[in-house]
Amino acid sequence: MKIFNYRLIIFILSIIFGVVFSMPSFMQTDTGKKIALGLDLQGGLHMLLGVQTxxxxxSKIKSIASSIKYFAEDEDLLIEELSINENSVSFTVLDGDEIPKIEKMLEKIDGLNIAIDGLNIDVSLTEEEAIRTKDLSVSQAVETIRNRLDQFGLAEPTVIRQGETDIVVQLPGIKSQDEEKSARELISKPANLELMAVDEERADQVYTMSDAQAAEYGDIILEDTNNPNILYLVKEIPILSGDQVIDAKVAFDQSNQPIINFTLNSAGARIFGDFTAKSVGKRLAVVLDGKVYSAPSIRERIGGGSGQISGGFTIAEAGNVAIALRSGALPASVKLLEKRSVGPSLGADSIEASMIALILGFVLVVVFMVVYYRLAGIVANIALITNIFIIVSVMAMFGATLTLPGMAGIVLTVGMAVDANVIITERIRELLKKGMSIPKAIEDGYANAMRAILDANITTLLVAVILYAYGTGPIKGFAVTISIGILASMLTAILGTHGIYEALLPKISKDKNAKKWFGVS
Incomplete structure (x- = not known):
């Protein structure tokens, strides 16, 4: 008698997979991958941030000014009085014949108003470009904060846009003050890296010069990060910005102090190399978020597009700065508008209520299936139990976060999981009532039920995919559990139960008792 078949083997492997990989979540063991609980179930930190658009x-105006400066130096064009005036860049071209070159370069940048008055040129953003830049800054901030939190190691943080300028951040599992402080610093750190030339001609006047006087020379005054009494006079327009940074890693110098090594992209490396070649003997200030971390003298041309930031970091601070640089600088600073800690008491109540609903629903479904479908109901219940194990296992393996809507999805899946078995068993019962033999009724029952099962599950799966694509955190959690439940139920119902019936077919044929097996005379 052939007991094992490929369907049954796959089903048995599914059971083993489900049990093994779901145990860490059910038993809450110290080892193995487990499902992470969302903010509504385990508590954490909820913040509302406002982006200063x-x-x-x-920042974009400053970037345009930097591009103009580099283009003029690269093409040997003579310009002077390059300055930033609120929302515009102005400069003077010394040779009128060179204006067409600069104008052609500026026309390649979208969204600019270019005003030429003799040898004076004024560049500003169009109103539409300014609005687009503000809107894009919020979207970029969302992605940047999400990337930082992912690299920080937090499980499934929720970062979503709210309104025109606000961002909602939810961090499950943040309970201590130290964790909250680290997360807030990582989120709010602009990580705006700039390489700026020190004004060597007037550097000795920095302690007697006001900000207004510095601005007259196109300079700004910056403090040292470790000692605010040490001041630097640097050119307002940076040589390079953090936009050109493609990697940043924590390292240690010769005295075993944490430093940050950064790498520039090809364009940044070329600009950096050209500048250092022309500035041997001068100082280059490494500026992070408006503070000078170091201002080393340039001894030779620096090629390779790499640099170093040192400034008395702790290992944790260096790690956070490196993460912020890798994930990109915030296009605009963010302001904390609201902060509240969510306690886990709601989560405990929610978990308890959901478990009661899950167990009650599970028991009712199991009892109904056994009473109405007899032994076929037991087969369906085996598939149902396997389905739950598979859902938990898959969610644990992918590090999914379980929220309250997600638990509702699991409860709903309990009912959906037996739906395919109900359709199959009813088809078998219909054929048995017509006098068909049990083996033939089983095969034709699965064949006849297949189309209805696929139609129902595929349409539901499509809706779940749409919910995941366009929904926010809690909706995504619901969509994930429903999607996994649908796929698992198709595996257990269509493949698994069919394999069980094939293995038991000799016994079913020998009994010839349709009522015992399928609840029909």
């Missing part, structure tokens, strides 16, 4: 416009 006007800063994004200023």
């Amino acid at each position: 006007d800063e994004a416009v200023t």
Whole structure:
């Protein structure tokens, strides 16, 4: 008698997979991958951030000024009085014949108003470009914060846009003050890296010069990160910005102090190499978020597109800065508008209520299936139990976060999991009532039920995919559990139960008792 078949073997492997990989979540063991609980189930930190979008416009203007400066130096064009005036860049071209070259370069940048008055040129953003830049700054901030938190190691943080300028951040599992402080610093750190030339001609006047006087020379005054009494006079327009950074890693110097090594992209490496070649003997200030971390003298041309930031970091601070640089600088600073800690008491109540619903629903479904479908109901219940184990296992393996809507999805899946078995068993019962033999009724029952099962599950799966694509955190959690439940139920119902019936077919044929097996005379 052939007991094992490929369907049954796959089903048995599914049972083993489900049990083994779901145990860490059910038993809450110290080892193995487990399902992470969402903010609503385990508590954590909820923050509302406001993006200062006007800063994004200023940052873009500064970037345009830097491009103009580099283009003029690269093409040996003579310009002077290059300055940033609120939302515009102005400069003077010494040779009128060179204006067409600069104008052609500026026309390649979208969204600019270019005003030429003799030898004076004024560049500003169009109103539409300013609005687009502000809107884009919020979207970029969402992605940047999400990337930082992912690299920080937090399980499934929720970062979503709210309104025109606000961002909602939810961090499950943040309970201590130290964890909250680290997360807040990582989120709010602009990580705006700039390489700026020190004004060597007037450097000795920095302690007697005001900000207004510095601005007259196109300079700004910055403090040292470790000692605010040490000041640097640097050119306002940076040589390079963090936009050109493609990698940043923590390392240690010769005295075993943490430093950050950064790598520039090809364009940044070329600009960096050209500048250092022309500036041997001068100082280059490494500026992070408006503070000078170091200002080493340039001894030779620096090629390779790499640099170093040192400034008395702790290992944790260096790690956070490196993460922020890798994930990109925030296009504009963010302001904390609201903060509240969510306690786990709601989670405990929610888990308890959901478990009661899950167990009650499970028991009712199991009892109904056994009473109405007899032994076929037991087969369906085996598939149902396997389905739950598979859902938990898959979610644990992918590190999914379980939220309250996700638990509702699991409860709903309990009912959906037996739906395919109900359709199959009813088809078998219909054929048995018509006098068909049990083996033939089983085969034709699965064949006849297949189309209805696929149609129902595929349409539900499509809706779940749409919910995941366009929904936010809690909706995504519901969509994930429903999707996994649908796929698992198709595996256990269509493949698994069919394999069980094939293995038991000799016994079923020998009994010839349709009522015992399928609850029909």
